[in-house]
Amino acid sequence: LDLESDLRLALDRNELSLNYQPIIDVSTEGAVGFEALLRWHHHEHGPIMPDAFIPIAEETGMILPIGTWVLREALRQVQQWRTQVPGAENFTAAVNISGRQLVAGDFPDVVEAAIRDTGIDPAAIHLEITETVLMDQPDLPKETLQRLARLGVGLSIDDFGTGYSSLSYLKWLSARTLKIDRTFVEELGADPHGATIIELVLGMAESLRLDVVAEGVETAVQLGELRRLGVRLAQGYLWSKPLPAERIPAWLRSHP
Ligand code: G
Ligand code: G
Ligand code: MN
Ligand code: NA
Secondary structure, eight states: OOHHHHHHHHTTTTOEEEEEEEEEETTTTEEEEEEEEEEEEETTTEEEOHHHHHHHHHHHSTHHHHHHHHHHHHHHHHHHHHHHSTTOTTOEEEEEOOHHHHHSTTHHHHHHHHHHHHOOOGGGEEEEEEHHHHHTOTTOOHHHHHHHHHHTOEEEEEEETSSOOOHHHHHHHTOOEEEEOHHHHHTTTTSTTHHHHHHHHHHHHHHTTOEEEEOOOOSHHHHHHHHHHTOOEEOSTTTOOOEEGGGHHHHHHHOO
């Protein structure tokens, strides 16, 4: 199995696809948007999960053409729902971005072209960047972040709480959203101190005027705890695993 050379061909062979997981308003339990998650269906070996191939894509630079495809496809799909599905007019599109993409000089051009070609409102776009990637990029081009901010797209800090973060770096990035890593959600209800980190993050987010999304919500107990703490947005298997695009309209009809 030579993942590296097969990955080079995967795009041309149409073996890549996106699944979509709803982001939920916990007060109504309706969707406010979707996170796009990459899938690779290998012609011989079947499904290969991102944890197995994204590191290879990053090492080889393949993440650049793949990441561009992901961005354009996710924005196209979410804009299609926004314009064709009743109630979906304001849906947001969350797209995972790797550090390699962010430091490539043309990334803002790629984003600008995707906005132009899909017609989506830039404010509906959330670029998800993991906290550790941000900390690992000391030479993160400020110009890139400024151009993205001028385009009007939002940055979400993914897996928040697993790296080292300070208030100053959040301010400097002008992020819009913090996504609380699911390891903290897992502890809710089980561990008496499970809520502590989430309470800290919520306090920080409030003073910086950031939105917060709790990831990996699987149980009604966790949802109850999140509501009690004042978390407004969430994501997780409690509502849906990531689904192929064609299954989303039916999911939306059963979750009004
Ligand atoms: O879908 P999930 O199960 O298995 O994703 C595993 C990991 O792969 C997550 O950390 C997720 O952020 C990452 N991932 C999924 N899709 C993409 C993508 O399109 N681009 C990048 N860079 N990472 C992705
Ligand atoms: O790292 P990132 O947050 O981008 O990746 C999201 C990952 O979390 C994906 O692999 C997705 O399949 C997974 N995921 C989404 N919801 C849940 C959940 O409720 N429980 C668990 N264990 N994983 C989840
Ligand atoms: Mn993510
Ligand atoms: Na995460």
